[in-house]
Amino acid sequence: MSLSATKFVHPITTPPTSRSSDKPLFSTFFGSNHTKLRFNKPIVAAQRRSSSAASTSFSPVVAVSSDVVKEKKLKSASNLLITKEEGLVLYEDMILGRFFEDMCAQMYYRGKMFGFVHLYNGQEAVSTGFIKLLKKEDYVVSTYRDHVHALSKGVPAREVMSELFGKATGCCRGQGGSMHMFSKEYNLLGGFAFIGEGIPVATGAAFSSKYRREVLKEPGADEVTLAFFGDGTCNNGQFYECLNMAALWKLPIVFVVENNLWAIGMSHLRATSDPQIWKKGPAFGMPGVHVDGMDVLKVREVAKEAIERARRGEGPTLVECETYRFRGHSLADPDELRDPAEKAHYAGRDPITAFKKYLFDNKLASEQELKAIDKKIDELLDDAVEFADESPLPPRSQLLENVFADPKGFGIGADGKYRCEDPKFTQGTAHV
Amino acid sequence: MATLFHGVGAALTPFSASNKLLLPSPKSESRGAIFLHRSDARVNHAFNLKPATPNQDLFIPNAVATKRETSTKSGHELLLFEALREGLEEEMERDPRVCVMGEDVGHYGGSYKVTKGLAEKYGDLRVLDTPIAENSFTGMGIGAAMTGLRPIVEGMNMGFLLLAFNQISNNCGMLHYTSGGQFTIPIVIRGPGGVGRQLGAEHSQRLESYFQSIPGIQMVACSTPYNAKGLMKAAIRSENPVILFEHVLLYNLKERIPDEEYVLSLEEAEMVRPGEHVTILTYSRMRYHVMQAAKTLVNKGYDPEVIDIRSLKPFDLYTIGCSVKKTHRVLIVEECMRTGGIGASLTAAITENFHDYLDAPIVCLSSQDVPTPYAGTLEEWTVVQPAQIVTAVEQLCQ
Secondary structure, three states, rough: OOHHHHHOOOOOOOOOOOOOOOOOOOOOOOOOOOOOOOOOOOOOOHHHHHOOOOOOOOOOOOOOOOOOOOOOHHHHOOOOOOHHHHHHHHHHHHHHHHHHHHHHHHHHHOOOOOOOOOOOOOOOOHHHHHHHOOOOEEEEOOOOOOOOHHHHHHHOOOHHHHHHHOOOOOOOOOOOOOOOOEEEEEEEOOOOOOOHHHHHHHHHHHHHHHHHHOOOOOOOOOOOOEEEEEEEHHHHHHHHHHHHHHHHHHOOEEEEEEEEEEEEEHHHHHHHHOOHHHHHHHHHHOOOOEEOOOOOOHHHHHHHHHHHHHHHHHOOEEEEOOOOOOHHHHHHHHOOOOHHHHHHHHOOOOOOHHHHHHHHHOOOHHHHHHHHHHHHHHHHHHHHHHHHHHHOOOHHHHHOOOOOOOOOOEEOOOOOOEEEHOOOHHHHHOOO | OOOOOOOOOOOEOOOOOOOOOOOOOOOOOOOOOOEEEEEEEEEEEEEOOOOOOOOOOOOOHHHHOOOOOOOOOOOEEHHHHHHHHHHHHHHHHHOOEEEEEEEOOOOOOOOOOOOOOHHHHHOOOEEEEEEOOHHHHHHHHHHHOOOOEEEEEEOOHHHHHHHHHHHHHHHHHHHHOOOOOOOOOOEEEEEEEEEOOOOOOOOOOHHHHHOOOOOEEEEEOOOOOOHHHHHHHHHHHHOEEEEEEEEEOOOOEEEEOOOOOOOOOOOOEEEOOOOOOOEEOOOHHHHHHHHHHHHHHOOOOEEEEEEEEOOOOOOOOOHHHHHHHHOOOOEEEEEEEEOOOHHHHHHHHHHHHHHHOOOOOEEEEEEEEOOOOHHHHHHHHHHOOOOHHHHHHHOOOO
């Protein structure tokens, strides 16, 4: 298996010949005083693709160089990577993510939600590209930037919005908040506030999957876990410990790094000795892949392979998605440190705009169809906000519920009865 | 590794319906001697420090008016670590989702032999040897618990779990709440802690005081083979995350335990020796120091009531309260540090709830706020010794 690791991404920087000249240089890196570093770029292999894509200023849709993916591509007769239906699903999911986050910002400034709210604008391609390939039983573990992961996984917008408003109808009954989105129904295992904290939990979910398959011998126990985290987390011990364990036991997990180059105000280059995160995969015996995270189809290609690898039981993959967040780290971040030129560069690579163009150019969808989807999402979100507004706040009686799965854990009171039997307990006024 | 220490005290809990069998056994002699107290009343001692006193037999704990079971010869004798293993094995047999993970639990059989033989029987995935990454494998246990398994995470030494504090506090304790009750974490985190025989400061830590504030977890401390097995089983069956504290020096305690299956209550305290004059609350190894001091105290005419609180979080306020209401004097003997230990919390809880019943301020004997020294003499002085307990009771009962 280590052999195939070396076959994955080669750090080739090929000048993108198909780009129009007025676009900013694709490969330079902005936002740091260091010399401009070139990240390895996906190989633009025009000969493997239909030339119709090459004539546009949007870069041809290619996957990262990998022999495995290459083989799969040659099999398909069609030039296109997706069907119309799939295209519309992807588009709708990205629009949902984008519009939802914009609505969050609005609601925050109107005082409907408080605390730390971390928005995902600009990174939608990663969430959509990966999560839309999963089954409902597959697990997703995220960070504090988890609204869009929740939405992509299927958690209704209503429940996410209510949770943000802190209402009792939220997916976590208002007890989690922006940074702790959980859903048992959709197998979203959180939502973690400390970075890196979710990666061991994801490893545990993958372990569970393997255990069910090999010890409990459950047929069809092939759930895959996706762990999403950022570039800052890749300097954290938990990341490395879990890479080791996942590769050691060939756990069905995909580690997805959303490298948006910034950890609040800390540039990835200033924090990391070797900024090429995908390289850290082969060091542990798993393939490391780098992909353009602003392109949903490229992400989807890589994701498909990585997820299928995990499902087959071949072990974990480390996927580094080069992406960017258009807004600050959180709504409280003034975002003054990032170079406006960098922001402009990535704004020009907006995944939604790019994908729209792809759909039009390949005649997969018309302007009207996409506008209809936009309208649908607008209405959905208006409904979600209304629902959240009208939902009740959690009552006092909810305070002491859910602290323990078995409330006997509050112990035996002075009167000999379990504290949870005290009527004040169920009212939430007991002191525990 | 632990050496054979004291003999065993009996385990009687008149309030607990779950204790099926009464186990009388004679009191142990002084420390420093290698003793083995057999339940059939044979005592093998190599060395007898104190002269025999005429009342030596009178404080056998079964002086309480409870029936003596005719079947005292039934049951089987084993050491505490074997009792833990028995409990663990029974639960693994009963529920295939129960699994163990930790360092050296598999092929090595566990540093303290608690998991010996289990990997051969259940396989390497069910008894998982992990790399040395406490934070991550504890987190992995939590993730596995969230997704349907019932893992038992072993910390080779409780002190190592300091590295897992992030996962224990944030995920283990809080995740059930922050997910709005959607995910349960039926995990058991266990391991030996406490001051051993010159193990040095870092291996002699008492983590119960650090963990006690974490909301959402339960903490129990076992002290005899009987309650070790019962608490292990109860912890595994509980839907709550439970931290089971064992003690390095207690692993080789021998006791006769029932053959039939039993599960103890995680929230209840254990009445070790009923009495009238003073309530002594203790747990884990200090129970044995207390019982030794109790022997001296009885000789001096005192009648201490000794309760092994067992449940460190939450406290069993009923058993403790009944005792306080009877004796009006409380002495807490613990191995935790003076500052912020279990004793400190217990003092606060008793003062809050039973202030009116106290005739004297609560006395709390804890370890000194000192990193445990290596030197044997210094180590002895950091921990509470029976002589100090005797003095404290005498002062309390003036």
